[in-house]
Amino acid sequence: MDEHSHDILEWDGPAIGLMDLDAFFASVEQLDHPEWRGLPVIVGGSADHRGVVSTASYEARRYGVHSAMPSAQARRLCPNAIWTHGNFTRYREVSAAVMGILSAETPRVEQVSIDEAFFDVTPGRFSRESPLEICRRIQARVSVLGVSCSIGLGINKTVAKIASDRDKPRGLTVVFPGTEEAFLAPLPVSTMSGVGPATEKRLAAMGIQVLGDLAKASPVKLERTFGVMGPRMAVRAAGLERSVVAERAKPEEAKSVSNERTFDHDLTTGDEVRAAILHISSMTGRRLRRRGLTGGTVTLKLRYADLHVRTTQRQLSSPTNDEHVFGPVAVRLLEGLWQEGTPVRLVGVGISDFSGAHGQQMGLFDEAAAEEDGHAHDHAALSQLTDALRDRFGDDAVSYGRDLRFKDRTTGTAPMGKNDD
Template identity: 55%
Template sequence: MIDDSQQTNAFKAADDGPALPLEPWEGPAILLVDLDAFFASVEQLDHPAWRGKPVIVGGDPDKHGVVSTASYEARPFGVRSAMPSSTAHKLCPHAIWTHGHFDRYREMSNKIMDILHAETPHVQQVSIDEAFLDVTPTTVNREHPVYVAQRIQRRVEELGVTCSIGVGTSKTIAKIASDMDKPRGLTVVYPGGERDFLAPLPVRTMSGIGAAAEEKLRSRGIRTLGQLADADLNMLVRVFGKNGRVMHLRANGGDDAPVEDDDTVKSVSNEMTFAVDLTERTDVEAAIATMAAKVGRRLRRKGLAGRTISLRVKFDDLSVRSVQRQLSTPSNDELAYTPLLYQMVDEVWRPGMPLRLIGVGMSGFDDTGAVQEALFDVTEVVPTDDDVEPVVKDDRKRRGLIEATDLVKNRFGETAVRFGHELRNDENTTGSAAKNPADYK
């Protein structure tokens, strides 16, 4: 890591040009660029009177809303992303609230991604405000990765927002480093220093280790990444399967996951959180149809068709259940796969059970037909949809209807053509938004 004196000089270098000799860099160099409180920062940029004040972008406190982003001025009050809006309102009642302006966020994000692509073709955008870059020095370009990071910070700041960057030899190291110093932080982990950097950190710091995995590790006396690195590999594999091997490798500073180009899409999904829980089947099917249509349209815009359809529901007690099916042929036709989703919901829900969220996703975009890694945590995989009839049976009529609605939406906007099921829950949303990159491209 850059120590305090180096950190100061690094920022100076970002503003005034390279001024600090840096240790030589040998081997892979990965950056994780994380835009600081992005939604709130854009709002403060566009509303000068909001600068220096607590700003919360999210859903309504009285409608099951969730905080999408809180400005750094709101965070000392305990407000955090993904917190229920009702809790955030109690913690910071004087905050400025907004549902957000997502076209504006997408516009700003695209400008920043253009900056990243100008540095390297190897960019993997993981959300609207976060991206990995591979800036490994080559025989042609020997520029130090830290200088690349400093230049990115300067160019992003010229747009009116800031970013924090982690620099390391792998995606795991870069991701953890990017969270160490915010806002406008630059944390560098040099080759060979990975294990010392990771050792004192809690196991939950590492992506992929959730609450359940943390509890299993704690029961075996493993609380830090250093202890995980020293743990018996065979034991980890027995407990976690192949993920145990990955966890052990990453805790020791290793990680060979590549930075995948933005064009590599693994899944397309959409979720809706409701202000008032759904209990009636008519409302649930209407929400499923709405989400399925959004997924289908995004698939067609990307030229994709998937084999694996997933349905996810969240109940009023915040428990989650999911189910997944394999389609007989790849599809991006919601009029064909929506009836299957109606069948799938019966496996995870019964009328009268309050539903707070419904999500639909499609994955499995390769040509092999093999079962893909689950988009959601699934309860079952059933390999056929042959017994399900499409909404419109005639393939030519169904495709014509979809093409016609797509043409109208392309010309006049997404709300130009709307079906009855889309209007049914139109006023029953929370105003919250996710950061799935598919939602912003």
């Protein structure tokens, strides 16, 4: 929908935007390497080692290359592309600058990945300015950084997300209050986040092809097929979802250090999920040690294929920054949070409670696991040695089997950095 024709209209109701940085990693590479501008650039793993594409520039996309594609296939489609494994430190730096631009417009900024964030610019809440003008200003300020973004604007997160994908790059798609049904109804059900191939197939078997069909479907039948998520999908498809954008924590208010990764293919087995938790725990431990912090509470976060998020936490017997201690505890938090076979898209592990005040201690079983084979001090020394080697020779200098297992398997989602260095 062309936003210019509605400038004179007042926005009535919530105004939630989704900002998505265009081909972000590749755009940063082209920014830092001017000679690459206008050329196909692919950020991803090696085509010779079963890597996958993390991000492809728009020049590479013209050849059919897209994220999560096997690198070998991308090389066949675009043999002349410039390849790079990427620089996450640089990507986080640019991402932080972009999030700072959003935070200057509204305190309600909810970062969902390194290159995406929801923001709330509801008139009268933080500003009396038109939400459209705010979005245009955000795009202009982001472009000054040397990258571009596309924005979707609507009354809730589902509408904003779908709208953000409609016009790329540098698009601004606005769904004005009251037009949600007309906007959503003709779109394929797969357009809505959380509706993957399996769900799409099951909906098709029910005669549901587009969001308009889903919005009118029987809640009883949907719940019978999909559980509690079924009726929720119908509400979202109808544009009736009520969304809250969380307030972004200020750096001085940060109370946890965490790390999370989104995987290019969903994890479905216990072996995979447990290995992922230990893999992410090692990253969190390193960040804690870099900041000289120890914490007394471990949190496990899982995002399922339907984008539903669940978290749980447990207090430790004493503050720690050693993943050999809190990693196994995070693994045990899986019980009651996840069932074998349920697809997991994202895994996160965080440590909090830096005050030193702790409640109930873990049982003897937890203590025994944390001090496996009586080598807790050896583990701590090993972690410090590993940190030193990686600091000197790079992150790939030392890798455990679990780390190699997930090499080139992430989509590029880095730590959100709400409270990390």
